[in-house]
Amino acid sequence: MNAGTEQLAAMNRSNVDTALALAEITSETINKLAELNLKAAKTAVASGTKAIREIAGSTDVTDLAARAGAWVEPIWQNNQAYVRDAYAVLSASQAQISALLEQRSSEFSRNVAAAIDAAVKNAPAGSEAAAGALKLVVQSANAVYEPILRAGRQAVEANLAAVPVVPTPKKKAA
Numbered sequence: 606m607n608a609g610t611e612q613l614a615a616m617n618r619s620n621v622d623t624a625l626a627l628a629e630i631t632s633e634t635i636n637k638l639a640e641l642n643l644k645a646a647k648t649a650v651a652s653g654t655k656a657i658r659e660i661a662g663s664t665d666v667t668d669l670a671a672r673a674g675a676w677v678e679p680i681w682q683n684n685q686a687y688v689r690d691a692y693a694v695l696s697a698s699q700a701q702i703s704a705l706l707e708q709r710s711s712e713f714s715r716n717v718a719a720a721i722d723a724a725v726k727n728a729p730a731g732s733e734a735a736a737g738a739l740k741l742v743v744q745s746a747n748a749v750y751e752p753i754l755r756a757g758r759q760a761v762e763a764n765l766a767a768v769p770v771v772p773t774p775k776k777k778a779a
Contacts, residue, residue, distance in 0.1 A: 612720045623709045645687045645713040652680055714747055
């Protein structure tokens with residue numbers, strides 16, 4: 606194999622490794638969300654069963670209203686906990702994916718630069734101008750990519766900071 610073919614094969618292996626790492630992160634995230642959903646479903650069934658039993662034990666309308674009001678807040682708190690946990694799982698996954706893609710992007714840039722250098726060494730005489738232009742294109746693309754990456758990171762951080770905190774419902778005075 607010549608140097609160009611070896612570099613191309615190495616870049617392909619890196620792409621396969623990236624795809625497998627993304628698949629692993631996605632699989633772990635799906636598993637965590639499935640566990641979270643199963644836990645939430647069990648909690649919902651237990652809360653619903655308890656609420657039905659309490660409501661069934663009501664003796665009059667006033668007692669029914671008091672019992673029904675007593676289980677609204679725990680359900681609300683369970684829902685908030687579920688949202689917080691799901692958010693934590695998804696945020697961690699997003700952070701892992703971002704870190705992986707940033708690392709692989711810089712690797713790719715280095716590999717492309719090395720491939721261009723190898724091609725220049727084996728290029729026929731007089732092709733220096735074309736090689737220089739190709740290097741300039743790659744440098745320009747990297748210069749454009751970096752601000753876009755920073756802007757994307759800032760947008761994600763701004764969206765995460767803008768997630769509203771929903772207050773716990775207030776109990777009505779009896």
